[in-house]
Amino acid sequence: xxxxxxxxxxxxxxxxxxxxxxxxxxxxxxxxxxxxxxxxxxxxxxxxxxxxxxxxxxxxxxxxxxxxxxxxxxxxxxxxxxxxxxxxxxxxxxxxxxxxxxxxxxxxxxxxxxxxxxxxxxxxxxxxxxxxxxxxxxxxxxxxxxxxxxxxxxxxxxxxxxxxxxxxxxxxxxxxxxxxxxxxxxxxxxxxxxxxxxxxxxxxxxxxxxxxxxxxxxxxxxxxxxxxxxxxxxxxxxxxxxxxxxxxxxxxxxxxxxxxxxxxxxxxxxxxxxxxxxxxxxxxxxxxxxxxxxxxxxxxxxxxxxxxxxxxxxxxxxxxxxxxxxxxxxxxxxxxxxxxxxxxxxx
Amino acid sequence: xxxxxxxxxxxxxxxxxxxxxxxxxxxxxxxxxxxxxxxxxxxxxxxxxxxxxxxxxxxxxxxxxxxxxxxxxxxxxxxxxxxxxxxxxxxxxxxxxxxxxxxxxxxxxxxxxxxxxxxxxxxxxxxxxxxxxxxxxxxxxxxxxxxxxxxxxxxxxxxxxxxxxx
Numbered sequence: 270x271x272x273x274x275x276x277x278x279x280x281x282x283x284x285x286x287x288x289x290x291x292x293x294x295x296x297x298x299x300x301x302x303x304x305x306x307x308x309x310x311x312x313x314x315x316x317x318x319x320x321x322x323x324x325x326x327x328x329x330x331x332x333x334x335x336x337x338x339x340x341x342x343x344x345x346x347x348x349x350x351x352x353x354x355x356x357x358x359x360x361x362x363x364x365x366x367x368x369x370x371x372x373x374x375x376x377x378x379x380x381x382x383x384x385x386x387x388x389x390x391x392x393x394x395x396x397x398x399x400x401x402x403x404x405x406x407x408x409x410x411x412x413x414x415x416x417x418x419x420x421x422x423x424x425x426x427x428x429x430x431x432x433x434x435x436x437x438x439x440x441x442x443x444x445x446x447x448x449x450x451x452x453x454x455x456x457x458x459x460x461x462x463x464x465x466x467x468x469x470x471x472x473x474x475x476x477x478x479x480x481x482x483x484x485x486x487x488x489x490x491x492x493x494x495x496x497x498x499x500x501x502x503x504x505x506x507x508x509x510x511x512x513x514x515x516x517x518x519x520x521x522x523x524x525x526x527x528x529x530x531x532x533x534x535x536x537x538x539x540x541x542x543x544x545x546x547x548x549x550x551x552x553x554x555x556x557x558x559x560x561x562x563x564x565x566x567x568x569x570x571x572x573x574x575x576x577x578x579x580x581x582x583x584x585x586x587x588x589x590x591x592x593x594x595x596x597x598x599x600x601x602x603x604x605x606x607x608x609x610x611x612x613x614x615x616x
Numbered sequence: 617x618x619x620x621x622x623x624x625x626x627x628x629x630x631x632x633x634x635x636x637x638x639x640x641x642x643x644x645x646x647x648x649x650x651x652x653x654x655x656x657x658x659x660x661x662x663x664x665x666x667x668x669x670x671x672x673x674x675x676x677x678x679x680x681x682x683x684x685x686x687x688x689x690x691x692x693x694x695x696x697x698x699x700x701x702x703x704x705x706x707x708x709x710x711x712x713x714x715x716x717x718x719x720x721x722x723x724x725x726x727x728x729x730x731x732x733x734x735x736x737x738x739x740x741x742x743x744x745x746x747x748x749x750x751x752x753x754x755x756x757x758x759x760x761x762x763x764x765x766x767x768x769x770x771x772x773x774x775x776x777x778x779x780x781x782x
Contacts, residue, residue: 348643348645351645351649390668391668391746391747392668392669392672392747395669395672395673395676396672398676399672399675399676399679399680402675402676402679402680402681402684403675403679403680405684406652406684406687409684409687409688409691410649413645413687413691421691424691425688425691425692428684428687428688429688431684432681432684432685435680435681452747
């Protein structure tokens with residue numbers, strides 16, 4: 270049966286995959302908040318959340334319930350539709366990235382050959398870049414619609430920070446694309462599975478730049494100036510309450526997961542388990558091992574994000590801009606020139 | 617009607633509605649947000665023309681960067697509905713008349729051109745919008761115009777830095 274000349278089985282397969290990926294990301298994000306509090310507690314030598322459930326494992330559920338139960342407040346002077354649109358956009362933009370991430374190689378279920386990727390578009394990396402550049406709208410619209418001076422100031426900060434660091438991020442990506450010769454994330458991961466080394470070996474400086482800019486794009490400390498509480502009270506989500514606030518807080522964690530997945534796929538072999546021959550086991554088991562490997566890599570990156578957050582204090586605003594424009598962009602340009610020179614020398 | 621036609625008409629209607637909302641909206645911030653939706657509709661058209669690279673670059677450059685700067689400037693100037701200068705009725709009337717005549721003229725011109733007669737838009741065909749053919753075309757057939765335009769951008773950038781330093 271076909272609807273509008275599309276295969277129905279194909280549509281169902283993709284819908285199931287989208288549902289799994291979205292709900293898995295939300296679930297992981299839920300427990301990332303718990304992980305963050307535990308990591309912070311360990312780094313600060315205190316026990317952290319420990320009351321709700323064994324080892325405090327039910328804490329995220331309690332937090333979520335608390336957020337939902339809070340009263341929903343829309344300020345009188347706020348621009349109502351945009352005020353509601355803001356958190357929704359932030360959440361959508363952070364979830365949209367998952368469409369092009371290859372979560373594993375293919376599996377065979379019920380006689381169907383299913384690629385563990387929602388869409389293998391031939392411009393995958395550019396798609397990610399486009400979604401990242403959309404992410405700032407959630408913050409800007411929410412901050413402006415609140416009709417609050419602090420929120421507006423924080424929205425402006427978020428925009429200028431995002432634009433500044435997107436440039437360096439794009440330049441770091443160009444150097445990577447010069448070595449891979451493909452924009453499809455699936456192809457890039459497959460190259461690393463087949464080849465000897467992960468891309469981080471060829472692009473160490475590019476990875477460092479990408480990591481720092483990704484941290485800035487996620488608004489993580491030391492780059493969390495848009496929500497600097499001692500200067501801006503609470504930042505762009507000051508007027509928000511209940512689950513709208515929850516969406517903003519949650520979007521940050523999903524951004525973190527997605528950028529970890531992107532970094533793992535582009536620089537650290539994606540679902541490639543090192544020193545392991547995928548052909549030696551059945552394809553389905555190899556695919557599952559691949560998914561597990563990617564998840565472990567993501568968790569390691571998230572831990573790195575948290576470790577940095579609870580170790581390094583926040584930048585001053587001029588330091589942030591100086592780092593972005595005077596250090597990151599020249600370094601990224603240098604990396605690009607170096608990569609080009611090496612490629613030319615090899616020809 | 618096949619899927620492509622349905623998508624084409626839906627996207628076109630969406631683009632036209634959003635573009636009219638850009639003009640109708642009283643609040644400049646709302647105008648910018650509608651304009652972003654117009655860019656998304658245009659990107660949809662690019663995808664229908666099998667030009668995925670152009671579609672995504674359109675979103676990155678226009679919707680992702682330039683419109684953020686638009687929003688940024690409007691938010692910084694804090695333009696509001698109340699303190700926007702109100703035009704006189706006569707000025708509005710003349711504006712509508714002039715704009716309407718221009719539109720009629722343009723439509724008449726497009727309808728008269730002989731090159732467009734009997735031609736159909738090629739949907740889902742052609743490869744010029746994909747990254748490899750486009751890169752080849754830009755760096756072989758059109759390398760001189762491409763480099764000249766990049767020099768133009770560079771001079772604009774240098775000019776902006778010099779003005780900013782004053």
